Amino acid sequence: MDTPTPPRAAAVLATVGAAVAKGCRGLAWYFGGVLGADAYRKYLEHHGQAHPGEEPLTERAYWREAMDRQDRNPQGRCC
Incomplete structure (x- = not known):
């Protein structure tokens, strides 16, 4: 028991x-x-403060731009 x-x-x-x-x-x-992982949330917060009234990028467009920016300007990263 x-x-x-x-x-x-x-x-x-x-x-x-x-x-x-x-x-x-x-x-x-x-x-x-x-x-x-929190980069898009931070982007939205910054965009709302720095560019009020402007439409922010969609999450998909944000990540596409972020990857393109890294490809144009490679810095210390693993891959």
Whole structure:
């Protein structure tokens, strides 16, 4: 017969689980920033402040322009 987990142990497990989940979210945020996953969001924020009233590029057009810009001006990157 299974014995129930004591309340204190369950609370400790919940706390540890929450800490691990928070750490995983932090790592995902960090690597997303390093890899440029948030670049379009940053572009939209900048565009809204610097060019109010102008239509921003679509996400697809933004990434196409970003790749073209890297091809025209290659800098330190792995590939």
